[in-house]
Amino acid sequence: MNTQITIAGVTFKNPVMTASGTFGSGMEYSEFVDLNQLGAVVTKGVANVPWPGNPTPRVAEVYGGMLNAIGLQNPGIDMLMERDIPFLKQYDTNIIVNVCGKTVEDYVEVVERLGDEQSVAMLEINVSCPNVKEGAIAFGQKAEALFQITQEVKKHARQPVIMKLSPNVTDITEMARAAEAAGADALSLINTLTGMKIDIHRRTFALANKTGGMSGPAIKPVAVRMVYQTAKAVKIPIIGMGGIGSAEDAVEFILAGASAVSIGAMNFVNPYVTTEVVRGIEDYMKEYHVENLTELIGAVI
Amino acid sequence: MGINMKQKQTAVILSQKEAAPRIYDMWIKTNLAEEAKPGQFLCIYPKDKSTLLPRPISICEVGEDRKSLRIVYRAAGRGTEEFSKYQEGDSIDILGNLGNGFPVEEAQGKKIFLMGGGIGVPPILQLAKEAKGDKRIIVGYRDSHTFLREDLERYGKVYIATEDGSVGTKGNVMNAVEENGLDADLIYACGPMPMLRAVKAYAEEHGIKAYISLEEHMACGVGACLGCVVKTKEIDHHSNVHNARICTDGPVFEAADVLI
Numbered sequence: 001m002n003t004q005i006t007i008a009g010v011t012f013k014n015p016v017m018t019a020s021g022t023f024g025s026g027m028e029y030s031e032f033v034d035l036n037q038l039g040a041v042v043t044k045g046v047a048n049v050p051w052p053g054n055p056t057p058r059v060a061e062v063y064g065g066m067l068n069a070i071g072l073q074n075p076g077i078d079m080l081m082e083r084d085i086p087f088l089k090q091y092d093t094n095i096i097v098n099v100c101g102k103t104v105e106d107y108v109e110v111v112e113r114l115g116d117e118q119s120v121a122m123l124e125i126n127v128s129c130p131n132v133k134e135g136a137i138a139f140g141q142k143a144e145a146l147f148q149i150t151q152e153v154k155k156h157a158r159q160p161v162i163m164k165l166s167p168n169v170t171d172i173t174e175m176a177r178a179a180e181a182a183g184a185d186a187l188s189l190i191n192t193l194t195g196m197k198i199d200i201h202r203r204t205f206a207l208a209n210k211t212g213g214m215s216g217p218a219i220k221p222v223a224v225r226m227v228y229q230t231a232k233a234v235k236i237p238i239i240g241m242g243g244i245g246s247a248e249d250a251v252e253f254i255l256a257g258a259s260a261v262s263i264g265a266m267n268f269v270n271p272y273v274t275t276e277v278v279r280g281i282e283d284y285m286k287e288y289h290v291e292n293l294t295e296l297i298g299a300v301i
Numbered sequence: 302m303g304i305n306m307k308q309k310q311t312a313v314i315l316s317q318k319e320a321a322p323r324i325y326d327m328w329i330k331t332n333l334a335e336e337a338k339p340g341q342f343l344c345i346y347p348k349d350k351s352t353l354l355p356r357p358i359s360i361c362e363v364g365e366d367r368k369s370l371r372i373v374y375r376a377a378g379r380g381t382e383e384f385s386k387y388q389e390g391d392s393i394d395i396l397g398n399l400g401n402g403f404p405v406e407e408a409q410g411k412k413i414f415l416m417g418g419g420i421g422v423p424p425i426l427q428l429a430k431e432a433k434g435d436k437r438i439i440v441g442y443r444d445s446h447t448f449l450r451e452d453l454e455r456y457g458k459v460y461i462a463t464e465d466g467s468v469g470t471k472g473n474v475m476n477a478v479e480e481n482g483l484d485a486d487l488i489y490a491c492g493p494m495p496m497l498r499a500v501k502a503y504a505e506e507h508g509i510k511a512y513i514s515l516e517e518h519m520a521c522g523v524g525a526c527l528g529c530v531v532k533t534k535e536i537d538h539h540s541n542v543h544n545a546r547i548c549t550d551g552p553v554f555e556a557a558d559v560l561i
Contacts, residue, residue, distance in 0.1 A: 021526070022521070022525065022526060023525055024524070024525040024526075027524075028521070028523045028524045028525040028549070029523070029525060031306065031307050031523075032307070032309070044527075050540075050541045050542045051542070052542040052543060052544055053527065053530070053542075053544065056517050056518065056528075056529070056530060056531075057517065057518040057528075058518070058527070058528045058529075058530070059354075059518050059519065059520040059526070059528035059529075060518065061352060061353065061354045063351050064350075064351050064353065065353065066353065066354060066520060068520065068526070068528065070526065070527050070528060073527045073530070073540065073542065073544060075539075075540055075541035075542070076541055079541045216353055217350075217353070265353075265520075267521065267525070268353070268354060268355070268520050268521040268522070268526065269346065269350075269353050269354070269355075270309070271309055271396070271523065272309070
């Protein structure tokens with residue numbers, strides 16, 4: 001039984017990764033799960049300089065999920081290179097660094113810095129986080145802007161580039177095709193769905209930012225649908241995510257067309273979920289006599 | 302269990318009772334008690350999975366045999382309402398031990414205030430048990446439902462303030478300090494933000510250190526998501542910005558180090 005997959009020339013021992021922003025750089029959850037067992041750790045979005053993020057409250061529970069408006073707080077690329085990459089290098093797992101920025105130049109600066117770092121297998125470009133006021137929200141929601149940033153990043157990146165798509169668009173396939181045409185090596189989707197919660201007793205917004213990104217099980221059907229539509233629209237590999245909390249969820253995304261999956265918010269509900277999903281996928285393959293995981297990719301009829 | 306190793310587990314409830322209107326007092330059988338420190342907290346997961354996130358609740362007391370933990374909490378929302386219905390023998394899903402806890406060893410040989418306000422009173426109990434210093438336990442409540450008063454009285458002199466004046470000083474813990482002419486070399490405090498701001502100001506005025514326990518809406522509880530931050534005076538060594546994580550770098554901070 002072989003759970004290996006290959007994306008843009010990078011081999012993963014299994015299709016299970018962590019969703020950026022939910023797993024730090026692996027330090028906190030390494031106390032619960034053996035990072036050596038994961039296909040990859042995708043780090044929190046990093047910018048060229050440290051970002052403090054949004055005022056609190058930054059998180060709010062909603063039915064079957066949560067909203068977050070962290071605002072991309074991150075320690076900046078210098079600290080990521082100094083501390084986080086050396087930490088992750090200790091483990092036998094692929095390192096994928098998520099990159100955020102306010103302008104194309106910001107992204108390029110980080111991409112170039114990371115180009116020298118051999119231990120980073122791939123870059124995931126975050127143009128879809130809906131929480132940042134300037135710049136970033138525009139890239140992921142306009143096909144032309146997405147095309148341009150993808151093209152610019154590809155000019156400077158040494159590692160293969162994953163474009164992480166926003167679901168807050170009219171037509172995900174239009175975005176997917178724009179990123180593919182601009183040279184993206186892979187796509188990851190979905191990021192969070194923009195939502196809002198109001199506290200009726202205080203008559204205030206639950207989040208200081210007013211809106212936030214929704215994640216968790218309640219968004220899974222939207223995510224599966226978008227992965228399916230995207231898989232029909234492009235040829236490049238897809239990393240699927242959105243509410244995955246079990247191996248069953250993960251297999252759904254793979255059948256829809258994802259070559260790999262990321263687990264995010266459900267780490268907060270079950271800190272052991274990532275490795276449980278790795279085991280669970282193997283169990284599914286045993287049950288259905290699937291020799292190679294690749295047989296399942298896009299296998300929905 | 303390794304020192305300070307965190308674990309999510311299904312534990313068993315030894316007992317639960319209502320300590321005051323909507324305030325519940327629960328003992329949980331768990332090996333997390335072995336290394337629990339005053340000021341640390343547990344994250345408790347509702348069984349109803351439409352409410353996914355864990356609820357952070359302070360540890361009130363550690364059982365003498367180090368095999369059980371006590372929590373005293375308010376049934377304030379959907380998660381805590383669910384917990385309030387649990388009975389002896391029921392299972393409960395918990396993650397612990399979280400947070401840094403109070404630096405209790407600093408109390409040695411000092412005159413200390415142990416201050417709790419409302420639902421901030423429970424973590425003061427284990428602190429009162431362990432702190433070796435000249436203790437003044439000062440607790441504030443809304444009304445005559447002075448839960449945990451008898452427990453606290455076993456460990457030091459207790460001064461009470463109630464907002465409605467039914468017991469002790471009318472007002473809050475700062476009023477009780479003034480009315481009783483109390484002073485201290487060091488303060489430990491847990492309670493609502495206005496109280497902690499007053500404690501911070503008092504400590505600054507008197508040139509003494511105050512350790513305050515903060516709270517903020519949390520998601521992961523373990524320091525990964527960056528949801529529960531507090532603004533810091535200096536750049537935090539982990540975040541590299543003026544933010545610290547209440548669940549991991551706290552919940553206890555030196556009042557002078559945080560901007561509240």
